[in-house]
Amino acid sequence: AQSVTQLGSHVSVSEGALVLLRCNYSSSVPPYLFWYVQYPNQGLQLLLKYTTGATLVKGINGFEAEFKKSETSFHLTKPSAHMSDAAEYFCAVISGNTDKLIFGTGTRLQVFP
Amino acid sequence: DTGVSQNPRHKITKRGQNVTFRCDPISEHNRLYWYRQTLGQGPEFLTYFQNEAQLEKSRLLSDRFSAERPKGSFSTLEIQRTEQGDSAMYLCASSLQRNEKLFFGSGTQLSVL
Numbered sequence: 001a002q003s004v005t006q007l008g009s010h011v012s013v014s015e016g017a018l019v020l021l022r023c024n025y026s027s028s029v030p031p032y033l034f035w036y037v038q039y040p041n042q043g044l045q046l047l048l049k050y051t052t053g054a055t056l057v058k059g060i061n062g063f064e065a066e067f068k069k070s071e072t073s074f075h076l077t078k079p080s081a082h083m084s085d086a087a088e089y090f091c092a093v094i095s096g097n098t099d100k101l102i103f104g105t106g107t108r109l110q111v112f113p
Numbered sequence: 114d115t116g117v118s119q120n121p122r123h124k125i126t127k128r129g130q131n132v133t134f135r136c137d138p139i140s141e142h143n144r145l146y147w148y149r150q151t152l153g154q155g156p157e158f159l160t161y162f163q164n165e166a167q168l169e170k171s172r173l174l175s176d177r178f179s180a181e182r183p184k185g186s187f188s189t190l191e192i193q194r195t196e197q198g199d200s201a202m203y204l205c206a207s208s209l210q211r212n213e214k215l216f217f218g219s220g221t222q223l224s225v226l
Binding site: 009041094 | 117153156204218
């Protein structure tokens with residue numbers, strides 16, 4: 001069965017610091033991987049996705065993620081955090097012949113001035 | 114593209130009452146998904162439709178839950194005999210085709226007293 005694990009339910013960084021949010025997936029077949037962001041009182045918004053091809057994926061707002069098959073990881077990074085990045089971030093996976101998106105438990109990012 | 118619309122935004126009900134939520138997907142999106150999200154958790158898959166056909170239903174969904182998409186456009190999610198454990202944010206999402214990104218609505222927050 002497919003699943004994702006997000007290490008760290010809370011991450012705190014200073015403004016301008018590197019952001020690293022971790023995601024590991026479990027899938028018996030090549031997965032499609034996604035990162036979504038949820039701002040307070042708003043719906044989920046897609047940051048980026050990996051399907052096939054280039055393993056380094058660039059998304060919106062300066063975020064990027066790298067698919068590493070050997071490590072079954074899809075960590076999300078941003079070189080320099082901004083106050084507006086404070087939100088909940090969810091990693092998700094679709095794999096095989098399933099059609100449903102399976103989410104991790106989320107990581108809340110706090111950015112301090 | 115007006116986005117995915119969900120109504121109502123908030124619903125407060127007494128235990129044992131029935132509630133119905135509505136979701137209007139992005140026009141021409143033939144896939145429609147329902148998810149449930151509780152505090153501190155990622156969205157949990159409930160069910161999804163391709164056009165008017167309900168293709169999958171989570172085993173977590175009790176018989177008190179029913180969803181319809183009668184004309185392949187909007188969808189309704191009904192919960193009968195609500196319980197306090199049903200309190201959650203109910204999210205709707207749509208996509209154009211399989212494995213494509215999901216567009217989420219802002220959700221319906223259900224509180225069962």
